[in-house]
Amino acid sequence: MPESNDLELVDLSGGERERAVPVLIDSFVGIYRWHAKRTLRQVGRVRAALVSGEVVGVALLERLAPGVGYVYYLAVRRSDRRHGVGARLLDDALAGFARDGVRVVYAAAEEENTSSIELFLSRGFRTVERRELGYAEGGLGAWGLRSKMWVVSGEVLLGLRLAPEPAAAANSTRL
Numbered sequence: 001m002p003e004s005n006d007l008e009l010v011d012l013s014g015g016e017r018e019r020a021v022p023v024l025i026d027s028f029v030g031i032y033r034w035h036a037k038r039t040l041r042q043v044g045r046v047r048a049a050l051v052s053g054e055v056v057g058v059a060l061l062e063r064l065a066p067g068v069g070y071v072y073y074l075a076v077r078r079s080d081r082r083h084g085v086g087a088r089l090l091d092d093a094l095a096g097f098a099r100d101g102v103r104v105v106y107a108a109a110e111e112e113n114t115s116s117i118e119l120f121l122s123r124g125f126r127t128v129e130r131r132e133l134g135y136a137e138g139g140l141g142a143w144g145l146r147s148k149m150w151v152v153s154g155e156v157l158l159g160l161r162l163a164p165e166p167a168a169a170a171n172s173t174r175l
Contacts, residue, residue: 006051007049007050007051007056007084007085007088008049008050008051009047009048009049009050009088009089009092010047010048010050011045011046011047011048012046012047012048012055012058013046017040017041017046019048019055020040020046020048020055020058021037021040022055022077023055023056023057023058023075023076023077024036024037024040024058024073024075025037026075026077026078027073027075027076027077027078028073028075036060036072036073036075039060039072039073040058040060040073043060043061043062043072044061044062044063045060045061045062045096046058046059046060046061047059047061047089047092047093047096049076049085049088049089051080056076056077056080056085057074057075057076057077057080057085057086057088057089058073058074058075058089059071059073059074059089059090059092059093060072060073060074061093061096061097063100063102064106067101067102067103067104067165068102068103068104068105068106069093069097069100069102069104069105069106070105070106070107071090071093071105071106071107074086074089074090074093074107074116074119076089081115086116086119087119087122090119090120090123091123093105094123094160094162097162098162098163102162103161103162103163103164103165104159104160104161104162105125105159105160105162106128106157106158106159106160107120107125107157107158107159108155108156108157108158109155109156109158110154110155110156111154111155111156117156117158120158120160121158123160124160125158125159125160126158126159126160127156127157127158128157128158128159
């Protein structure tokens with residue numbers, strides 16, 4: 001069981017991404033496992049948490065549009081959960097998105113996955129309501145992006161505004 005300071009966070013690219021497959025197999029079943037493995041090969045960025053060179057956690061990250069990031073999957077091996085691995089991966093992802101000029105970050109989790117939802121909420125994410133103003137209008141609504149996210153029935157869409165939209169910054173009443 002790793003301590004948070006024993007972790008090394010690295011990018012996995014090309015064939016290195018296959019090192020993350022055992023974590024996905026351990027973390028997901030059914031359609032989620034299939035989609036996570038497919039996404040691993042196609043997503044823009046894969047960050048891995050390593051302990052002694054072994055992948056114990058992974059974050060699959062993507063830019064959906066200018067200024068918009070998405071955490072497709074955040075997975076940690078069962079034996080390494082509850083030791084801060086997921087939190088470190090999420091904090092790292094948010095810092096990377098902020099450095100890259102992302103203003104809004106989304107994530108989704110199954111309604112019954114309370115551990116994941118609580119982790120996102122602890123970092124300032126909130127549930128995105130379907131009728132909410134779009135992210136470019138100062139809200140977190142994501143109608144035009146949901147098809148890219150693959151949000152399905154039974155999942156909660158979460159969002160976090162890292163920085164105001166340029167138009168919203170000029171009119172602070174629209175936040």
